[in-house]
Amino acid sequence: MRLDYLSIFPAYFDVLDISLVGKAAINGLVEIHAHDLRDWTHDRHRTVDDTPCGGGAGMVMKPDPWGEAFDEIIGTESDPSVHVIFPAPSGTPFTQSAAAELSSAQRIVFCCGRYEGIDHRVIDYARSMWTVHEVSLGDYVLNGGEVAALAITEAVVRLVPGFMGNPESLAEESFSAGQDGLLEYPLFTRPVSWRGLDVPEVLMSGHHGRIASWRRDESVRLTRERRPDLTDSDSSGIH
Numbered sequence: 620m621r622l623d624y625l626s627i628f629p630a631y632f633d634v635l636d637i638s639l640v641g642k643a644a645i646n647g648l649v650e651i652h653a654h655d656l657r658d659w660t661h662d663r664h665r666t667v668d669d670t671p672c673g674g675g676a677g678m679v680m681k682p683d684p685w686g687e688a689f690d691e692i693i694g695t696e697s698d699p700s701v702h703v704i705f706p707a708p709s710g711t712p713f714t715q716s717a718a719a720e721l722s723s724a725q726r727i728v729f730c731c732g733r734y735e736g737i738d739h740r741v742i743d744y745a746r747s748m749w750t751v752h753e754v755s756l757g758d759y760v761l762n763g764g765e766v767a768a769l770a771i772t773e774a775v776v777r778l779v780p781g782f783m784g785n786p787e788s789l790a791e792e793s794f795s796a797g798q799d800g801l802l803e804y805p806l807f808t809r810p811v812s813w814r815g816l817d818v819p820e821v822l823m824s825g826h827h828g829r830i831a832s833w834r835r836d837e838s839v840r841l842t843r844e845r846r847p848d849l850t851d852s853d854s855s856g857i858h
């Protein structure tokens with residue numbers, strides 16, 4: 620899998636070198652390429668933004684640098700196997716199932732906007748050429764797309780076959796299909812007693828049936844408390 624990042628702050632993606640994703644890069648599982656969008660500007664100030672047509676606050680990212688960067692990084696041929704991701708506050712909420720779908724992609728290009736966003740014609744052009752995803756991390760405001768690109772990268776790459784030492788652990792995670800759409804149960808390890816707080820006795824009983832039942836009950840309790848929206852989904856197993 621090749622991952623490209625287009626941003627006016629490409630140094631954001633240096634962190635990928637120290638993370639597990641960096642290890643995957645060393646193992647040849649993924650290729651990471653970060654690009655400075657200003658490399659495709661031609662004026663002295665390396666301008667990437669301009670005032671919004673129709674008025675309004677802030678600045679909008681000009682289409683020209685994006686188009687020239689696309690030509691060089693992706694090419695000028697249409698190819699639906701190339702996935703181009705635009706993080707945006709107006710995007711579709713990014714989910715574990717979206718991460719799973721993207722984990723089989725051979726090429727992902729992250730377009731990290733800043734200011735108030737990117738001229739919409741850039742997205743329209745990309746849609747005419749490649750498979751485009753306009754996604755949002757959640758209902759809160761970030762200053763640009765880089766943090767979202769990092770989060771999506773981690774969510775996707777950890778699902779790439781060969782990345783996780785023990786792929787079985789993926790099945791027990793929150794939001795994974797194997798977890799019935801429930802939140803993960805609370806986790807404990809040694810010492811059994813810590814600052815007057817003890818590991819629940821059932822977990823020390825060695826009785827696997829009771830342990831499984833306790834864990835399920837805790838997942839149901841937590842999901843009902845924190846994510847009632849998940850309790851109505853068909854996959855949740857609780858209604």
Ligand SMILES: N#Cc1c(-c2ccc3ccn(Cc4ccc(CN5CCCC5)cc4)c3c2)n[nH]c1N
Pocket residue numbers: 706707708710731732733734735736754755756757758759760761762763764765767
């Ligand atoms: N993923 C994700 C994101 C982002 C995100 C992603 C990409 C960019 C590019 C620029 N910004 C800054 C920004 C912030 C607020 C607005 C809204 N407008 C302001 C005045 C009228 C509406 C527009 C842009 C971005 C923010 N924020 N939150 C998420 N979950």
